[in-house]
Amino acid sequence: MPAASTRARTIGEVASSTGLSIKTIRFYCDKGLINPVGWSEGGYRLFDATSELELKLIRSLRGLDMPIDEVKAFMDARRSGVCSCQRLQARMRTKKEEIGKAVQELLLLQDAIANTLVNWQECGSMKIE
Secondary structure (H helix, E strand, O other), rough: OOOOOOEEEHHHHHHHOOOOHHHHHHHHHHHHHHOOOEEEEOOOOOOOHHHHHHHHHHHHHHOOOOOHHHHHHHHHHHHHOOHHHHHHHHHHHHHHHHHHHHHHHHHHHHHHHHHHHHOEEEEHOOOOO
């Protein structure tokens, strides 16, 4: 397998390889989640292979519905060498519980709607038993 290129890449190249839009990468830069490794002569942000890996991680964490501020804290800790796996796992457990509760609430709502439809009468009134 060929060695990864070590040259800095433009935001467009990185967007293409990470599946993120240029606008999203700029937003992540503005929020401090990622920093360019430099700037081109034309004033374009440049990124390296590490930046691309970090952007893919950020994309995954955001895909898990992790808020921007939590992603930033996680990335800052990761870059400082402080292991934050336990914190991230705890956050994922909490998120899993939140989703479970939301699913239960939606199931109750679904049952209530089904019950309403079963008891529906013309003009929107309900059968009173």
